[in-house]
Amino acid sequence: MTTARFFLQKRAVLLLMGALLTFVATSAVAEYADVVINRSAEKEGMRPVIFPHWFHRIRFRCKVCHVELGFKMRAGANQIKMNDIIDGRFCGACHDGETAWSVENCDLCHSGKAGLPPGIFGGHETLGPGRW
């Protein structure tokens, strides 16, 4: 009797763990350091921008954007306007049709889900900048 219950319990636990693990394995996790830029995108009727740090740091050292281009190192601290980008500031320094795709390719940057708050995403989250 007790052994049967034990096995039942064990099976239930295993099932639960299995379900949990599959959930973890398939749950959506942003790549570490992905930034959502959405101070004004959605208000202007566009999808939020997803900025992948991993893609850009293969090609540029931090200082290129965070010193030369003047991006503050705090997600949500930069007021990035399309007008600036078109004039060659911020993203527009590269996204000009020469170094990288130009501003006509709206959807390649403005690709986020509706309602995402500005911030930095990805695993291993602490109470760090992602929460500021």
Next chain:
Amino acid sequence: MDLLSAICRWRLVLGLLCLGLFATDHVAAGDDREWQPIANDGLRDPKSPAVRILQQPRDALSGLAPDNAGNQVRWVQALKEGQINPRSFLRTDRKWETYDKDVLLNLNGGMPVVRFPHSAHTPWLDCTNCHDHLFKKKRGATEISMFLILQGEQCGVCHGAVAFPLTECSRCHSVKRSDAMAELEREAAAAKPAGAAEPTSPPSAPTTPPTSGPAQRDKKK
């Protein structure tokens, strides 16, 4: 450990069977890193054309020095070994300042002493990214606190956000206290015959803290 991993494997098999999920092309041999395709990263709108066009993390990152945290890439190593060659400037050919001294920090804490390597940071960053608004240049002048770091200040501006995360305690807290003290004593002894306390030009061996005074006393203030 073996038992644990065996259990984990068993759970994985069970989990996959339970919900009838198709096994992904998980490669068990050696490098078992996996990256989420951008279509289901939780941020991209699956209807956006970007998810079909943009490069996948796996395509870009799987060839780089492996790590178990963050992007699963040892970025510093990848740069040092030439696996990546990121540009240093965009418009004007500018020469960035470099500095390669190590600084021993947290001399009186409970955790092992921190060896902060300038040499790992200056290839990526400019001095002005950290000095002086996050850390004063003078050793001991800024009180560094894990509490602030965990809230995204000081080291936490990058670590926990874009550089390796704060779960990796021992990567910073890496020096046994007695070894750190011996190192500082050796430096103090080496500095003495020179007389003056001014730091000389950075030696290639990255060991000396910027000032030659007993660092322990600086820290206690």
